[in-house]
Amino acid sequence: xxxxxxxxxxxxxxxxxxxxxxxxxxxxxxxxxxxxxxxxxxxxxxxxxxxxxxxxxxxxxxx
Amino acid sequence: xxxxxxxxxxxxxxxxxxxxxxxxxxxxxxxxxxxxxxxxxxxxxxxxxxxxxxxxxxxxxxxxxxxxxxxxxxxxxxxxxxxxxxxxxxxxxxxxxxxxxxxxxxxxxxxxxxxxxxxxxxxxxxxxxxxxxxxxxxxxxxxxxxxxxxxxxxxxxxxxxxxxxxxxxxxxxxxxxxxxxxxxxxxxxxxxxxxxxxxxxxxxxxxxxxxxxxxxxxxxxxxxxxxxxxxxxxxxxxxxxxxxxxxxxxxxxxxxxxxxxxxxxxxxxxxxxxxxxxxxxxxxxxxxxxxxxxxxxxxxxxxxxxxxxxxxxxxxxxxxxxxxxxxxxxxxxxxxxxxxxxxxxxxxxxxxxxxxxxxxxxxxxxxxxxxxxxxxxxxxxxxxxxxxxxxxxxxxxxxxxxxxxxxxxxxxxxxxxxxxxxxxxxxxxxxxxxxxxxxxxxxxxxxxxxxxxxxxxxxxxxxxxxxxxxxxxxxxxxxxxxxxxxxxxxxxxxxxxxxxxxxxxxxxxxxxxxxxxxxxxxxxxxxxxxxxxxxxxxxxxxxxxxxxxxxxxxxxxxxxxxxxxxxxxxxxxxxxxxxxxxxxxxxxxxxxxxxxxxxxxxxxxxxxxxxxxxxxxxxxxxxxxxxxxxxxxxxxxxxxxxxxxxxxxxxxxxxxxxxxxxxxxxxxxxxxxxxxxxxxxxxxxxxxxxxxxxxxxxxxxxxxxxxxxxxxxxxxxxxxxxxxxxxxxxxxxxxxxxxxxxxxxxxxxxx
Numbered sequence: 001x002x003x004x005x006x007x008x009x010x011x012x013x014x015x016x017x018x019x020x021x022x023x024x025x026x027x028x029x030x031x032x033x034x035x036x037x038x039x040x041x042x043x044x045x046x047x048x049x050x051x052x053x054x055x056x057x058x059x060x061x062x063x
Numbered sequence: 064x065x066x067x068x069x070x071x072x073x074x075x076x077x078x079x080x081x082x083x084x085x086x087x088x089x090x091x092x093x094x095x096x097x098x099x100x101x102x103x104x105x106x107x108x109x110x111x112x113x114x115x116x117x118x119x120x121x122x123x124x125x126x127x128x129x130x131x132x133x134x135x136x137x138x139x140x141x142x143x144x145x146x147x148x149x150x151x152x153x154x155x156x157x158x159x160x161x162x163x164x165x166x167x168x169x170x171x172x173x174x175x176x177x178x179x180x181x182x183x184x185x186x187x188x189x190x191x192x193x194x195x196x197x198x199x200x201x202x203x204x205x206x207x208x209x210x211x212x213x214x215x216x217x218x219x220x221x222x223x224x225x226x227x228x229x230x231x232x233x234x235x236x237x238x239x240x241x242x243x244x245x246x247x248x249x250x251x252x253x254x255x256x257x258x259x260x261x262x263x264x265x266x267x268x269x270x271x272x273x274x275x276x277x278x279x280x281x282x283x284x285x286x287x288x289x290x291x292x293x294x295x296x297x298x299x300x301x302x303x304x305x306x307x308x309x310x311x312x313x314x315x316x317x318x319x320x321x322x323x324x325x326x327x328x329x330x331x332x333x334x335x336x337x338x339x340x341x342x343x344x345x346x347x348x349x350x351x352x353x354x355x356x357x358x359x360x361x362x363x364x365x366x367x368x369x370x371x372x373x374x375x376x377x378x379x380x381x382x383x384x385x386x387x388x389x390x391x392x393x394x395x396x397x398x399x400x401x402x403x404x405x406x407x408x409x410x411x412x413x414x415x416x417x418x419x420x421x422x423x424x425x426x427x428x429x430x431x432x433x434x435x436x437x438x439x440x441x442x443x444x445x446x447x448x449x450x451x452x453x454x455x456x457x458x459x460x461x462x463x464x465x466x467x468x469x470x471x472x473x474x475x476x477x478x479x480x481x482x483x484x485x486x487x488x489x490x491x492x493x494x495x496x497x498x499x500x501x502x503x504x505x506x507x508x509x510x511x512x513x514x515x516x517x518x519x520x521x522x523x524x525x526x527x528x529x530x531x532x533x534x535x536x537x538x539x540x541x542x543x544x545x546x547x548x549x550x551x552x553x554x555x556x557x558x559x560x561x562x563x564x565x566x567x568x569x570x571x572x573x574x575x576x577x578x579x580x581x582x583x584x585x586x587x588x589x590x591x592x593x594x595x596x597x598x599x600x601x602x603x604x605x606x607x608x609x610x611x612x613x614x615x616x617x618x619x620x621x622x623x624x625x626x627x628x629x630x631x632x633x634x635x636x637x638x639x640x641x642x643x644x645x646x647x648x649x650x651x652x653x654x655x656x657x658x659x660x661x662x663x664x665x666x667x668x669x670x671x672x673x674x675x676x677x678x679x680x681x682x683x684x685x686x687x688x689x690x691x692x693x694x695x696x697x698x699x700x701x702x703x704x705x706x707x708x709x710x711x712x713x714x715x716x717x718x719x720x721x722x723x724x725x726x727x728x729x730x731x732x733x734x735x736x737x738x739x740x741x742x743x744x745x746x747x748x749x750x751x752x753x754x755x756x757x758x759x760x761x762x763x764x765x766x767x768x769x770x771x772x773x774x775x776x777x778x779x780x781x782x783x784x785x786x787x788x789x790x791x792x793x794x795x796x797x798x799x800x801x802x803x804x805x806x807x808x809x810x811x812x813x814x
Contacts, residue, residue, distance in 0.1 A: 006768070007765065023808075
């Protein structure tokens with residue numbers, strides 16, 4: 001899956017990597033993910049959800 | 064919750080307490096630690112431990128008659144006790160440099176006079192001097208030693224004593240006899256150890272064994288003067304030094320017991336499976352060689368109760384001792400990340416809460432109950448990691464809501480019995496509920512049906528509020544049905560009712576079927592092992608009935624050596640610790656090569672999903688072919704709803720048996736591999752259907768410009784679900800991937 005080929009169907013815009021605020025268990029941090037430049041909707045690819053995100057989620061749960 | 068509330072759970076746990084030998088030792092030497100060092104050949108380290116406890120290591124090794132040996136637990140195995148005296152001598156011999164340690168601490172206030180430079184007086188003087196308390200020893204003879212001087216090896220003892228005093232400051236006044244305590248008026252405390260029959264200044268009659276005092280303020284007595292042996296005198300001299308130090312600080316006499324709150328050890332540890340080992344005989348009359356001493360020290364069983372930690376995979380994996388767990392349950396409730404961290408989260412949520420730790424503990428300590436309290440505390444404080452129990456709480460809400468049904472028999476408002484199969488039996492295999500209810504009804508007596516959830520998922524999640532609300536609804540329904548007897552197919556449900564509604568009478572389905580001598584059908588099973596669920600550990604009647612049913616069907620059953628273990632499902636710890644979950648399930652599945660017969664729908668599901676051949680006892684009772692596969696999450700929901708629909712009485716069929724959803728018309732194509740992955744990750748087809756439907760309706764979809772595949776997300780209260788899919792035709796989609804994450808992102812945050 002080539003991330004750069006994803007488009008927002010509603011806005012008909014190509015998604016671009018932008019900083020996004022994430023929160024979990026009361027803690028916040030920022031990370032660059034694909035978003036629609038117009039409406040701001042975020043796309044989380046599976047490898048991010050199953051990889052880095054899951055890892056950080058577990059770390060925060062253990063804190 | 065106060066700290067005491069958490070500690071109360073482990074109050075009776077004696078893990079970490081001194082061993083029986085240490086209780087018997089006049090010096091309360093930590094013999095386990097001493098022998099552990101000796102076993103590793105760490106002679107210097109073992110010597111330091113000895114020196115610290117007994118004041119004069121060589122002297123004590125020559126004099127002590129080793130009362131510890133009478134309390135060595137090796138004797139329980141039929142062996143001789145550990146040869147402590149010879150090991151002490153070996154440690155002294157092989158320790159190398161024995162330079163006494165010098166304590167770098169500031170001097171303390173107060174002056175102490177010691178009357179008598181015998182073994183007891185010297186021990187007390189050394190104890191005080193090590194604490195940098197000013198001490199003066201008065202001795203009427205021209206030399207120290209007292210009764211020790213008569214010992215044939217006094218020369219060696221003298222060297223030992225000198226060695227210790229070289230490292231401390233102590234004043235000795237030899238040839239000075241104290242005839243009256245008035246001579247010592249300048250001292251803040253006095254220790255009188257004038258030997259057997261020596262001067263006691265009229266205080267011996269008032270002498271108290273527990274505080275070493277004789278009635279006069281600040282005057283302490285000890286040694287052979289008080290009837291102690293020489294070794295006891297040395298031990299008590301050291302203990303008296305601690306009492307004197309406390310007296311100087313607070314002006315009161317207190318007995319410091321150093322963790323020994325009683326005279327002897329009352330609790331010996333079971334040493335099941337420990338191998339016998341004969342005492343090592345020294346090859347030389349001089350004592351052990353280094354190798355012999357190491358081998359003899361290795362015979363120590365290191366007696367300490369760790370039954371729970373060696374029996375339970377979870378406790379073994381986290382390696383935390385019960386008292387520490389209790390303390391952390393308390394501290395975790397006040398943790399406030401990122402300023403302070405929780406330290407017990409993963410362990411708290413990895414527990415099966417099966418009660419096995421309690422069953423193996425000689426004192427019945429229940430770590431599972433303690434960890435459940437931790438879950439409840441965190442839930443009530445809003446600090447729970449919600450994702451770890453979200454799936455089961457949603458399923459519970461479904462089972463107690465949309466899929467619930469409480470129905471008296473046709474034409475009746477009340478009933479004598481009501482069959483409560485539990486939420487998973489019918490979900491897993493509706494034939495079990497259908498068949499069992501049929502048998503109950505065919506026997507007459509008017510049995511109603513109650514499809515619902517007992518609330519165990521909420522209890523395990525620590526969601527007491529949800530649990531109590533669910534149980535209040537059950538109680539209302541019970542009242543409305545004329546207070547029938549509950550018939551349980553699930554031992555967990557039975558346990559919940561026992562604990563929270565002891566007034567509701569109940570019986571297990573298996574006992575009813577056994578009483579009615581249901582014949583059953585063995586099918587292909589001629590031989591099997593009965594795997595009792597952990598929740599049936601104390602349910603003798605249920606366990607016997609299951610065996611009765613199997614016997615009647617002609618199945619030869621075998622018993623597991625270790626019964627009542629949790630299959631892995633308990634406590635719903637699978638999301639919190641998937642690796643440990645698999646380890647536990649595989650461990651239980653391999654307890655026997657024979658197929659299992661279970662009587663818990665969760666046990667069946669867990670074993671079947673891990674490739675273990677098993678059947679439910681209702682397969683036998685009802686003559687059904689055992690299921691091999693586990694239904695998917697959505698199939699289970701459909702099974703529950705189909706039972707509800709079937710049991711709803713025709714004269715009331717105006718009621719909708721389920722809530723219709725707008726996405727019902729959506730058809731999903733999911734290949735087997737993805738379906739397995741979804742089930743393993745507890746993602747239901749219904750959630751994916753809802754996500755795709757909602758996204759397609761709203762247009763909130765991402766499209767891959769390359770291959771045309773689409774992606775959408777659905778934010779639920781705890782998890783955010785994602786699906787990648789392809790449109791096949793109107794309302795039909797091929798799902799290519801489905802996953803979730805627990806974090807939230809802010810859609811409006813723009814860079």
